[in-house]
Amino acid sequence: MRKLLIVAICSFTLLTACSQKDDSLEGYESKLEEEKTKFTETLNEKEKKIEELNQTIQQLNTQIDNYNTEKENYAFISNISMEFVQAHTTGDKDKLRQLLSDDILLEEKDNKLYAKNAQGYEWLLFNNEKKTQFDDWVIQGYEYDRESNTYHIFIREFYISLNGEPESPPTFLYLSFIKVNEEWKIHSLEFDV
Template identity: 25%
Template sequence: MKKLQLSLLLMVFLVMAGCSQSETTNTEVNKLKETNKTLIEDYNKLVDKKEKLEMELDTYKEVDENSKHLTTIIDDFIHAAQKGDTATMQANISKEFTFEKQEEWLTAVNGEKNFPFYSDFYKTKLKSWYLQGIDYDKEKDFVRVFARVGYSDGEDSWYFEIIKEDGYFKISDLQYET
């Protein structure tokens, strides 16, 4: 009888040990499933971030590759503005702009913004200009170009915003300080 009791006790002990181990295993499996789920979410976030960074890098490469072209646009525009050459200015500026004569000044007009450039009586001559910098604004998707323009009687700072319009780089906004 003692053998039977001892056998039954051993069997109960083994069953209890198996059940307790099964609960531990289930808890560990659930923890591993949660960890796996978190890792998959983190991985997907990193993949998305990588894709965004690659797109941004491509844009910076495009700006770098086109910096010479952007500089040419600015050069053409500055020289045309000095001469009052509306055809060249219009070729390098967004179609949002029009050119009008306002109080003897040739003026680029874009909505409420007016930019007077040229007048027959304005005798200051362009001496030189140099590029101060090119910056890409990723949030607004345009290139900002800073130039210093020297005249026979002083200097101006010009700020251009350039976008791609119909596949071509065009000046979309500009400012200057005298």
């Protein structure tokens, strides 16, 4: 009987220990499942953040490309702008024809030279009877539009009267450039005071 009691106590202890171990394994598995869920959520958040950062990098690289393109062609565009200002302030039709795209026509009437676009807008380029002289010019702004591959330049022109007094206000000139047969041409222009 004593042996039977010892076997029963040992069996009971063993069963109790095993059931406690099963309970602790279930708790451990539950804990691992929670940690796995947390790590998965964190991983998903990090992957989303990486995707956002990659998009930001791509946008910044596009901006860098735009700035590099803008910088590379600045000399060409500013020289063409200078030639245009010189030609329109002296009435040099031949030079103006070289600089303008086919979208802009030159028209002479009443001793004045006009530029006219396809939409019918007309700008006075030169007036032989004008009582002012061209004095100087300055580039006010410059930008490149990658989507349309166009350059825009903003110029301020200064004039003086025949007695040497500065004309006020200065004239503002807006030029837009496109590439035609590998050559930059003035695609549109606009004057403002």
